[in-house]
Amino acid sequence: MRVAVTGTPGTGKTTAVEQLVEAGELDEAMDVVHLNELVEQEEFTAGYDEERESAVVDFDAVADWLAGREDILFESHLAHHFEADRVVVCRCHPDTLEERLEARDKPSASRAENAESEALDVVLTEAVEAHGADSVYEIVTTDLSPEAVAREIAAVVDGSRDPSAGTVSYTEYL
Numbered sequence: 001m002r003v004a005v006t007g008t009p010g011t012g013k014t015t016a017v018e019q020l021v022e023a024g025e026l027d028e029a030m031d032v033v034h035l036n037e038l039v040e041q042e043e044f045t046a047g048y049d050e051e052r053e054s055a056v057v058d059f060d061a062v063a064d065w066l067a068g069r070e071d072i073l074f075e076s077h078l079a080h081h082f083e084a085d086r087v088v089v090c091r092c093h094p095d096t097l098e099e100r101l102e103a104r105d106k107p108s109a110s111r112a113e114n115a116e117s118e119a120l121d122v123v124l125t126e127a128v129e130a131h132g133a134d135s136v137y138e139i140v141t142t143d144l145s146p147e148a149v150a151r152e153i154a155a156v157v158d159g160s161r162d163p164s165a166g167t168v169s170y171t172e173y174l
Helices: 013-022 034-043 061-064 094-103 108-119 122-131 147-160
Strands: 002-006 031-034 045-049 054-057 071-073 086-092 134-142
Touching: 002 013, 002 122, 002 147, 013 031, 013 071, 013 086, 013 147, 031 034, 034 054, 034 061, 086 122, 086 147, 094 108, 108 122, 122 134, 134 147
Parallel strands: 002 071, 002 086, 031 071, 086 134
Antiparallel strands: 045 054
């Protein structure tokens, strides 16, 4: 089983996955990989985006590293771009998202871009296009604790949660 956990930056995916591991909610055979850490450690980059103040990911290098690995849960705002059996899309109201990113000292332009992306369903749309609606699971993290989000992810992994794509709308933000 290959599970991708994705979402706009600030939706809580990394914190929830860390909580999932701490709580021991995954089968011991399942590896957990934070793709952003992998990219940094393995130097899977193809340059640097000055405007966004972030590395440009070498998607081919990451895909090659992931190839053939089974029983893996990988998380990143880019995770939906890679082969997976199930894709969890963490969602958060854009106002809350902006607050979370401000607390991380992200630049104003980055906060606005990510909030707009969330309101426009960018990550969700990409996930559904790449994997199909039957493989995508939206989790609204806005008012959930990291522990609650971790339990929702665990339910996706163990198959006790039904797919759900397109159930969340933040268009009022626009």
